[in-house]
Every structure is written in structure tokens, then in C-alpha cells.
Amino acid sequence: MNLTNWTPPNCPQCKANSMRLICFSHVPSGAAFKKNGWYCDGCKAGPFQLGNVTEVDAAIFAKQLNAPRKQHEAI
Numbered sequence: 001m002n003l004t005n006w007t008p009p010n011c012p013q014c015k016a017n018s019m020r021l022i023c024f025s026h027v028p029s030g031a032a033f034k035k036n037g038w039y040c041d042g043c044k045a046g047p048f049q050l051g052n053v054t055e056v057d058a059a060i061f062a063k064q065l066n067a068p069r070k071q072h073e074a075i
């Protein structure tokens with residue numbers, strides 16, 4: 001996943017360039033996880049899924065970043 005140089009599109013509802021990604025939970029089975037997504041600062045609409053990265057993908061990616069490094073990588 002590469003989010004470099006990616007800017008969120010405008011709000012689908014009011015067209016303002018105020019979309020903000022909010023993560024309530026990293027646990028895909030939790031109730032709060034369903035609220036994860038993009039919200040508009042202007043009209044408070046949301047959550048939306050913008051682009052082709054789902055919240056499940058984002059949670060898996062975040063988990064990979066938190067994984068401990070393999071021992072043999074340290075020389």
C-alpha cells in the first residue's frame with residue numbers, strides 16, 4: 001500500500017475539501033470498527049470509504065507496521 005502523494009477527494013455530499021480519516025477501532029470484529037472511515041469537517045457527513053483501500057486493509061497494514069522485526073535483520 002502506498003499512500004504517498006495521495007490526497008483525499010472532496011466531500012461527496014457538500015464538495016468541500018475537508019475530508020478527515022477517523023479511526024475508532026483497529027479491531028475488525030468490534031462494533032466501533034464499523035464507524036472507521038472518512039468524515040467531512042464541513043457538513044459532518046460520513047463515514048465514507050474513499051479510494052480503494054478498505055478499513056480492513058488499513059487495519060492489516062497498521063498491524064504489519066507494529067510487527068516486531070525479525071532477529072536476523074539486525075547484523
Ligand SMILES: [Zn+2]
Pocket residue numbers: 011012013014015016040041042043044045
Ligand atoms: Zn461535506
